Amino acid sequence: MSASSEDGRTAPTTDDLRARAEDAREELGGTVDALARKADVKAQAKRKATAVKDAAGQATGQVLGKGSDAVRQVRDRVPEPVRAQAATARAELAHRTTTTVAKVRKVTPAPVLMTVRQVAGLLRRGRGPLLAAGAVVLVAGAARRARRAS
Known part of the structure; x- marks a missing residue:
């Protein structure tokens, strides 16, 4: 049931008005949801913290990988006799430390x-x-x- 107006256009029907109102409600609902997301500082902070944590984890992995590579390169450059001498010195130091600790424990x-x-x-x-x-x-x-x- 549309009525003609003076300029020749027809007036919208009740169904047309209802459809427009429903469209406007959906658009308004989307706008409200978007505003609510922007206003939710806690959720934004949580998302940002997760992003920073992920980035830090990736950076840590890269640094550890580079460090391991550097250790491997240095180890490869050190001659075998020097590595053997260092291992012997390390073992001797560990033995002396253990012996000294045992002596101190006996008299303390x-x-x-x-x-x-x-x-x-x-x-x-x-x-x-x-x-x-x-x-x-x-x-x-x-x-x-x-x-x-x-």
């Missing part, structure tokens, strides 16, 4: 060894600065006691 009292293990554990967990501060306090206290005793 158990409480001191336990304290050393605790300190080593703290150092492995990244508590070095805290230990350094504690050592300064202990040394200062010992120096103070030594001065009082004299």
Whole structure:
């Protein structure tokens, strides 16, 4: 049911209007979704973080690959007698270290060894600065006691 207007065009029917309204709703829905994606800072940050993480992983792989290649090249350039001498020196150093540690453990009292293990554990967990501060306090206290005793 279309009615004629004065300029000769026909007025849109109810179905035409409904179709236009539906098209406008779909377009508006797409626009709203696009705006929502732009406004979702958390999702954008997550996507960016993932992209940076992927890029860092690729860069790490490349650096490690180049490092391995460089080590191989240096190793290939070092003459066999020098490599053998270095391996012998490394083995000797490891043996001497093990022997010395065993001797020190024999003569060190158990409480001191336990304290050393605790300190080593703290150092492995990244508590070095805290230990350094504690050592300064202990040394200062010992120096103070030594001065009082004299």
